[in-house]
Amino acid sequence: MSETINSPRERILLVDDDATVLRNFRLCLEDEGYQVNTAPNTSSALAAVARSVFDVCILDLHIGEEFGLDLLPQLRAAAPWMRIIMATAESDAAIAVSAMRAGAADYLIKPCEPEKLLHAVAQQVQARRLERRIEELESSRAETVPEQLDSANPVMGRLLEMARQAAETDATVLILGESGTGKNVLARNIHLWSMRRKAGFATVNCPSLSAELLESELFGHVKGAFTGAHDHRQGRVQVAEGGTLFLDEIGEFPLSLQPKFLRFLQDREYERVGDPRTRTADVRLIAATNRDLAAAVAEGTFRNDLYYRLNVIALTVPALRERPEDIPAIADRLLASLVARYRRPARRFAESARNAMLAYSWPGNVRELANAIERAVILCAGEEIAYEHLPFAAAGVTASLASATPRAGDPVTIEQLERAHIEAVLGATPTLDVAARQLGIDASTLYRKRKAYGLG
Numbered sequence: 464m465s466e467t468i469n470s471p472r473e474r475i476l477l478v479d480d481d482a483t484v485l486r487n488f489r490l491c492l493e494d495e496g497y498q499v500n501t502a503p504n505t506s507s508a509l510a511a512v513a514r515s516v517f518d519v520c521i522l523d524l525h526i527g528e529e530f531g532l533d534l535l536p537q538l539r540a541a542a543p544w545m546r547i548i549m550a551t552a553e554s555d556a557a558i559a560v561s562a563m564r565a566g567a568a569d570y571l572i573k574p575c576e577p578e579k580l581l582h583a584v585a586q587q588v589q590a591r592r593l594e595r596r597i598e599e600l601e602s603s604r605a606e607t608v609p610e611q612l613d614s615a616n617p618v619m620g621r622l623l624e625m626a627r628q629a630a631e632t633d634a635t636v637l638i639l640g641e642s643g644t645g646k647n648v649l650a651r652n653i654h655l656w657s658m659r660r661k662a663g664f665a666t667v668n669c670p671s672l673s674a675e676l677l678e679s680e681l682f683g684h685v686k687g688a689f690t691g692a693h694d695h696r697q698g699r700v701q702v703a704e705g706g707t708l709f710l711d712e713i714g715e716f717p718l719s720l721q722p723k724f725l726r727f728l729q730d731r732e733y734e735r736v737g738d739p740r741t742r743t744a745d746v747r748l749i750a751a752t753n754r755d756l757a758a759a760v761a762e763g764t765f766r767n768d769l770y771y772r773l774n775v776i777a778l779t780v781p782a783l784r785e786r787p788e789d790i791p792a793i794a795d796r797l798l799a800s801l802v803a804r805y806r807r808p809a810r811r812f813a814e815s816a817r818n819a820m821l822a823y824s825w826p827g828n829v830r831e832l833a834n835a836i837e838r839a840v841i842l843c844a845g846e847e848i849a850y851e852h853l854p855f856a857a858a859g860v861t862a863s864l865a866s867a868t869p870r871a872g873d874p875v876t877i878e879q880l881e882r883a884h885i886e887a888v889l890g891a892t893p894t895l896d897v898a899a900r901q902l903g904i905d906a907s908t909l910y911r912k913r914k915a916y917g918l919g
């Protein structure tokens with residue numbers, strides 16, 4: 464599949480044996496921006512529905528020798544979400560009633576003026592959009608408005624720039640980074656920055672399901688496909704049609720299902736569980752993981768070819784300790800939203816709290832910061848959140864460190880500032896080498912400075 468700029472356009476299927484009607488309807492609908500496919504008989508209509516996802520179908524009552532009302536239940540079974548408008552040359556109330564009973568959404572009398580056709584289609588498209596929106600809301604996480612993403616940190620700033628550029632294309636994006644750094648948030652923002660923003664964003668949480676259930680969750684299943692499959696079910700791929708499919712924790716994707724997923728990634732083709740018909744999807748893929756996928760490939764738990772297919776644009780979200788300059792702004796935003804949620808009096812952070820938040824290494828990243836602030840908002844009875852309200856005691860950041868840590872602009876010497884910075888970085892990183900890389904100096908220089916400042 465080509466990686467092109469794509470807008471979410473509703474797909475319409477026209478089923479009619481009259482070539483002139485097909486042509487006229489098609490031109491009229493395409494002019495309006497719809498994506499239109501035509502089928503001159505029932506078998507090609509069923510084949511089209513099996514291949515692609517349509518939002519609306521205009522079904523002629525008489526298709527040559529065939530009767531549209533006979534095809535209606537088959538179309539409904541193959542594509543229960545598709546809104547069907549029956550079209551006929553005669554105004555016959557009895558047929559209209561039968562069509563509606565059989566599941567048609569509307570009824571159109573031919574010949575009809577373009578305005579009438581467009582009006583009827585627009586009504587059904589609107590209904591489909593609403594349904595999709597509900598499906599999307601149900602499938603997405605509780606907080607549907609993604610957090611604002613900007614950064615004062617140059618590495619994170621470049622990453623956001625790349626993410627915005629990638630959002631304009633259909634390229635697959637792989638988001639890497641420690642747990643809690645905001646990979647989900649970034650994925651949802653990429654969707655919102657893209658042309659696909661009006662269509663669905665569906666998340667699949669890979670580790671929460673067995674290989675069988677994950678396959679059905681992704682691609683859907685038909686009734687009776689396996690024990691417990693009491694009904695047809697559309698997969699997340701279909702919920703995301705025209706939009707974005709987000710695979711969270713792709714590193715945990717079951718090895719046995721990886722070949723099927725690789726094929727989907729390459730061709731956007733798939734089958735529902737229990738249904739041999741091949742379908743195509745129009746979705747953009749974003750995947751995220753906190754695992755080292757290259758290591759998983761080396762261990763044999765992740766397919767090499769899948770890794771290369773996913774790794775088109777890789778964005779590594781830095782840990783919070785690597786972008787401390789973002790802590791104040793994120794903390795302020797979190798404070799404002801949590802205060803509103805809990806209707807609590809806290810309005811600002813005391814200096815001691817700000818210093819402690821800057822000095823701490825946040826191994827759980829933004830998630831841990833959010834939890835700490837949530838706790839503080841609940842505990843704080845006044846307007847100012849102080850060091851005491853933050854859950855640091857157990858984490859090893861002392862009040863004296865917090866209150867004594869100098870910041871840029873404070874009336875302190877460069878040495879005092881350097882010492883505090885080195886101490887904080889040493890506390891936040893696992894090894895001297897990592898600390899040296901973060902500080903932008905070589906390990907031997909850091910070793911000397913550590914000794915000189917008496918930092919152990």
Ligand SMILES: Nc1ncnc2c1ncn2[C@@H]1O[C@H](COP(=O)(O)OP(=O)(O)OP(=O)(O)O)[C@@H](O)[C@H]1O
Binds near residue numbers: 613642643647751797
């Ligand atoms: N820039 C931000 N501003 C405010 N809150 C944020 C920001 N980034 C992340 N968060 C919050 O931090 C928490 C963790 O974010 P998210 O779930 O996106 O992280 P993740 O990297 O996907 O985590 P995991 O790897 O565990 O799935 C969420 O509650 C999210 O709302």
